[in-house]
Amino acid sequence: MSTIKPITVNVDELISLNRYNVDEENAHIELGDGNLEALDAAEFEKLVRVCPAALYKIDENGVRSFDYAGCLECGTCRICCEDSIISKWENPNPTMGVQYRFG
Structure with a gap:
């Protein structure tokens, strides 16, 4: 019987x-009126x-x-809170945003 070892992924390293x-x-993301402390805690x-x-x-x-x-x-975040505290979520402008790299 073989033992399966769990694979550990370091998300911080990949990001x-x-x-x-x-x-x-x-x-490209804005919350409420910008006052983070005024947002619903939950x-x-x-x-x-x-x-x-x-x-x-x-x-x-x-x-x-x-x-x-x-x-x-x-x-x-948009899926979770668009109807509550996310006031703006859109894709970044062309040439802006994340560029994924795979080691």
Whole structure:
């Protein structure tokens, strides 16, 4: 009988291979009116849990942060919260956004 060994994947290592051309003048994701602390806590926590790039964070003091610059453009946040706290989600302009690299 053979033993199957689990495969461990280091997501941070894989994501670090990607390149990003960030459009500093046109954020492709916006939350509410921009005041992160005014957003519904449960909805923001959903984003913290589901975003594979960990763009949505809550630090040890409960302070929220968000940065679209490392977005993988998967649309998970849009699917989860478009009707609640995501006020804008669109694909980045041409030549902008993520460029996937496979090691």
